[in-house]
Amino acid sequence: MRLLLIEDEAALAEQLRKALSDAGFATDVTGDGIEAQYLGEEEAYDVAVLDLGLPGRAGLEVLRNWRKAGNALPVLILTARDAWHEKVDGFKAGADDYLGKPFHTEELIARLNALIHRAGNQPGGVLTAGGLTLDEDRQEALLPTGTGMELTGTEFRLLRYLMLHPDSLLSKSRLTEHVYEYDQDRDSNVIEVYINRLRRKIGHDAIETRRGQGYVFHPGVFRSQDG
């Protein structure tokens, strides 16, 4: 996986580069908007991380220009946690995801993996979200504690969909659609039953219920349990 990191603060840039390399990303770093723009157009990256703390709002311009040119490169933006307007502006400019600073590196990596998977650029085999690992070849989950859990087919498909959409509200009908291709199910509580089974295996708190709306998968839960 090739990753473009656009970050002007040298210390943070280096820290992130290390962590991202450890996670298996071949990372190019630039702190300059013009260079970032050029690299994003000329090189074949799988994903980009864009810190909006760049001086002069250059960051969003880079992103807008990419989109204007039809470049669909998945982009995750970093913003100060309280700068809500940056988040909104970022999405308007075409960002795919965002993360507020300060953040845990694991979460950044999990979201990057999710972005890449969503874009269809399948690497192979392993999907991580905040410490939880899903081995797609062996169809089993690996908890941060090291415990391995075998999953049945349906459990696996459901968990994978949850992990691909971390912190997103997923309605039961949407989950049904994606876990069972184009199967139109009548009223049935399969999703509830499988949510229950997953909770037993990976922990109850990882999946939040929003009554009347759906479920939210929280990768962050795993951070606190183990490093």
Add this chain to the structure above:
Amino acid sequence: MRLLLIEDEAALAEQLRKALSDAGFATDVTGDGIEAQYLGEEEAYDVAVLDLGLPGRAGLEVLRNWRKAGNALPVLILTARDAWHEKVDGFKAGADDYLGKPFHTEELIARLNALIHRAGNQPGGVLTAGGLTLDEDRQEALLPTGTGMELTGTEFRLLRYLMLHPDSLLSKSRLTEHVYEYDQDRDSNVIEVYINRLRRKIGHDAIETRRGQGYVFHPGVFRSQDG
């Protein structure tokens, strides 16, 4: 948001109705052209979904008749993916958008949101009004201070309607019509109760009471609080 779904295939109709309800649309369903025509004229819908698979080409007739009567209700038509002529006929009859079957429900919902949103409010699933942000995917509000507020289903539907009609006088009956499905409207103070709950979450001043007339949502209130 009140939605009219015109779909004669019962299974698909039910599947869509569920998914649309999850997404916060108060959905009325009919499989009959005559009834569809009547409902579109008499009820206050924000958008309609029209499946052209209806027997006897009745679907396009419904649409044409609405347009002839000056009804500008946004309409999205569903067609078989390879039925190119249906798409053309549909636009000629006054459709605003179309989607080929089969499709992912998320795409339908995204397009419906786009149809409903006013110009300028277009990014993926995010609705803004003067500093207040409504995340339509997660069904939660983001205050200018950065505080996120989870919303229940009814709170979400009401707030979305308010935000889509800023600075407009909205009567209680109109709010009821757009927040609830085909209603056997008894006198009740639900709207008052939910206005009260919203005020607690987003601030009392955002919603003005016009005694005897209704409510006005003021996005401007949020601008003064934060930059």
Add this chain to the structure above:
DNA sequence: GAGCCCTTTTAAGACTGAATTAAGGTTCTC
């Protein structure tokens, strides 16, 4: 093809919290 094991689906009762109702208090209008 009978029996076994594992997965998936259905079903039913308990539980929870969102939606609704209800009731008393407050503010506005005339």
Add this chain to the structure above:
DNA sequence: GAGAACCTTAATTCAGTCTTAAAAGGGCTC
């Protein structure tokens, strides 16, 4: 100041969800 409209809180209701268990289904071996 009387009546109406609205606010606010609390109780009630009821649909949505949890949980468990058992039935149904599918693939395997012998």
